[in-house]
Amino acid sequence: MSDLPAMLVAFPMLFSVLVLLAGLVRQDSGWPVAAVGAAVQVVAAAVLANRAFEETVTYVVGGFSAPFGIELVVDGLSATMAVLVAVVALAVLAYSRVAGPRSNAFYAVYLLLVGGLTGMSITGDIFNMYVFLEITGLAAYALVASGEGGRSALAALKYLIVGTIGASLFLLGIGYAYVATGTLNMADLSAQLLEVGYGDPLVQASFALLVIGLFVKVAVFPLHAWQPDAYAGAPDSVSAFISALVSTVAAYALIRIVFTVFTIDFLQANPEARSLLAAGAVVSIVFGSVLAVSQTEIKRMLAYSSVSQFGLVVGAVAVANETALLGATIHLVGHAVMKGGLFLAAGLIATATGARTVDDYAGLVQRLPLGAGAFGALVLGMVGVPPAVGFVGKWYVALGAVEAESWPLAVVILASTLLTLAYFARILERMFFREPASTDAGSAQVSLGMKATVVVAALAAVVLGMLAFEYGQLLEPTVAELLA
Amino acid sequence: MIDLLASRSYFLVAFLLSGIGTYMLIGNGNLIKKVIGMNVFQTGIFLFFIASAFVKGGSPPLLTAPEPYVSPLPHVLILTAIVVGVSLTAVALGLIVRIYDVYGSLDAAEIEVVADE
Numbered sequence: 001m002s003d004l005p006a007m008l009v010a011f012p013m014l015f016s017v018l019v020l021l022a023g024l025v026r027q028d029s030g031w032p033v034a035a036v037g038a039a040v041q042v043v044a045a046a047v048l049a050n051r052a053f054e055e056t057v058t059y060v061v062g063g064f065s066a067p068f069g070i071e072l073v074v075d076g077l078s079a080t081m082a083v084l085v086a087v088v089a090l091a092v093l094a095y096s097r098v099a100g101p102r103s104n105a106f107y108a109v110y111l112l113l114v115g116g117l118t119g120m121s122i123t124g125d126i127f128n129m130y131v132f133l134e135i136t137g138l139a140a141y142a143l144v145a146s147g148e149g150g151r152s153a154l155a156a157l158k159y160l161i162v163g164t165i166g167a168s169l170f171l172l173g174i175g176y177a178y179v180a181t182g183t184l185n186m187a188d189l190s191a192q193l194l195e196v197g198y199g200d201p202l203v204q205a206s207f208a209l210l211v212i213g214l215f216v217k218v219a220v221f222p223l224h225a226w227q228p229d230a231y232a233g234a235p236d237s238v239s240a241f242i243s244a245l246v247s248t249v250a251a252y253a254l255i256r257i258v259f260t261v262f263t264i265d266f267l268q269a270n271p272e273a274r275s276l277l278a279a280g281a282v283v284s285i286v287f288g289s290v291l292a293v294s295q296t297e298i299k300r301m302l303a304y305s306s307v308s309q310f311g312l313v314v315g316a317v318a319v320a321n322e323t324a325l326l327g328a329t330i331h332l333v334g335h336a337v338m339k340g341g342l343f344l345a346a347g348l349i350a351t352a353t354g355a356r357t358v359d360d361y362a363g364l365v366q367r368l369p370l371g372a373g374a375f376g377a378l379v380l381g382m383v384g385v386p387p388a389v390g391f392v393g394k395w396y397v398a399l400g401a402v403e404a405e406s407w408p409l410a411v412v413i414l415a416s417t418l419l420t421l422a423y424f425a426r427i428l429e430r431m432f433f434r435e436p437a438s439t440d441a442g443s444a445q446v447s448l449g450m451k452a453t454v455v456v457a458a459l460a461a462v463v464l465g466m467l468a469f470e471y472g473q474l475l476e477p478t479v480a481e482l483l484a
Numbered sequence: 485m486i487d488l489l490a491s492r493s494y495f496l497v498a499f500l501l502s503g504i505g506t507y508m509l510i511g512n513g514n515l516i517k518k519v520i521g522m523n524v525f526q527t528g529i530f531l532f533f534i535a536s537a538f539v540k541g542g543s544p545p546l547l548t549a550p551e552p553y554v555s556p557l558p559h560v561l562i563l564t565a566i567v568v569g570v571s572l573t574a575v576a577l578g579l580i581v582r583i584y585d586v587y588g589s590l591d592a593a594e595i596e597v598v599a600d601e
Binding site: 127130131134137138141142145149150151153154156157160161164165168171172175178179182184 | 492536568571
């Protein structure tokens with residue numbers, strides 16, 4: 001099983017083709033094949049993670065050893081992302097069996113996205129990362145467009161154009177780094193960049209382009225414009241899947257680029273680089289929250305909430321110490337589970353009662369106790385009420401900012417909890433303390449899989465919060481190595 | 485900084501081309517022209533990569549190792565990036581066909597008016 005890292009990327013892509021082939025034989029065989037693929041992926045990711053937490057697993061692709069060939073590197077952080085991708089993919093697939101778009105083409109693209117995200121998580125080569133970034137992007141554009149009507153196609157086109165600009169800036173950044181050093185392997189790059197010198201304009205330009213390119217993909221504030229349309233225009237299961245994973249893995253890539261390729265010494269040598277990250281973080285947290293408050297549509301509000309939450313992660317990258325990075329990783333995992341869960345719950349509520357706006361949620365607890373309960377629990381987790389995982393992530397990031405004595409950032413990070421409360425409190429108040437609205441358009445059947453997934457997500461938000469401290473200890477060696 | 489740009493003037497050309505592409509992307513209302521702008525923008529970056537591999541008097545290391553030799557790696561990378569670019573264009577055009585079917589227009593401003601109703 002020494003080929004496991006390569007298999008982890010190959011499995012979903014293989015099953016993606018299998019789904020299409022099986023669809024030729026029997027029209028309705030797409031979902032079972034895709035489910036088997038996602039289950040295999042979970043097992044493979046878990047086995048690999050088990051090894052990666054003991055020591056870093058490296059794999060040479062095609063026998064061309066690094067720094068010339070492509071290398072796959074799996075450490076604790078990559079393994080976390082690979083497992084997260086696999087688990088969320090399986091869960092959303094369970095939800096989408098009845099709810100989601102139900103064509104074989106959809107399942108094929110879905111698995112392609114899983115492959116792209118896994119590839120981004122475990123690659124050790126910066127150009128390879130660009131290719132997986134684009135595979136992820138292409139699959140995500142297609143999935144967003146899988147909704148009915150023109151709205152999802154428009155949202156997907158906007159996402160495609162903005163996403164392509166982001167990825168192209170990333171490619172230009174790779175070009176600058178390559179011109180400066182002549183290498184593309186991440187580990188080799190970090191050594192070569194030190195030799196070229198951190199003051200070299202080529203190196204600085206490369207950093208700026210790579211980071212801004214990824215800012216587009218993470219949806220940091222002024223570059224977030226694609227995101228609310230894409231999340232709101234996509235079918236419910238797709239917005240859950242994309243909101244949980246695409247920006248999360250892009251944020252992981254940001255951590256990789258900043259700490260593995262450019263290293264913390266680069267940040268210390270260039271205060272402007274740190275300012276760029278800190279500015280993105282502060283603006284995202286504040287404006288994401290402000291825009292979220294002014295939304296009437298639930299899915300748009302959740303999308304702006306993501307802008308604000310990823311500001312927190314970028315803030316942790318700017319702080320750049322062990323505690324903050326630990327917090328960022330926990331928050332990435334926690335956000336994926338909670339935000340994915342919230343979109344699924346919103347989809348469940350919309351299917352059962354037709355409620356899609358904040359006002360429609362009035363008195364929801366009397367009409368749909370299960371949906372309202374899960375939504376409420378996930379919202380509280382997102383705000384950061386202990387023992388939910390949202391609390392642990394924010395706590396570590398804030399603690400890291402205090403340790404680093406970057407006070408303005410610390411204040412914004414602490415305030416972000418209140419800002420989160422600002423846009424979620426009005427939903428809680430409507431759901432639990434208002435008389436039911438009369439717009440009861442309860443039509444479609446809610447499947448067992450949909451209910452189960454939403455409940456599992458709500459439970460996972462709490463359970464992960466309790467496990468987070470032990471996970472933090474597991475991850476500590478990896479984070480220490482990142483900052484070395 | 486000036487020295488760097490003087491010795492590597494292709495940086496400026498790549499930026500200029502990408503800038504023109506970006507302007508087309510933003511300035512044009514027509515969706516198809518937006519996609520063309522996106523392609524021009526990408527091409528600027530591709531050409532930057534390829535130009536970076538240029539060595540005066542160099543030749544590719546095919547059977548022998550000439551001195552000086554040209555690194556073939558940027559060309560290979562850009563081949564991959566071009567494939568990605570073609571796929572992106574295909575998806576974009578596919579989406580535009582869908583949009584045209586629904587709204588009956590290719591003009592971004594017109595579509596926005598119809599979509600908001």
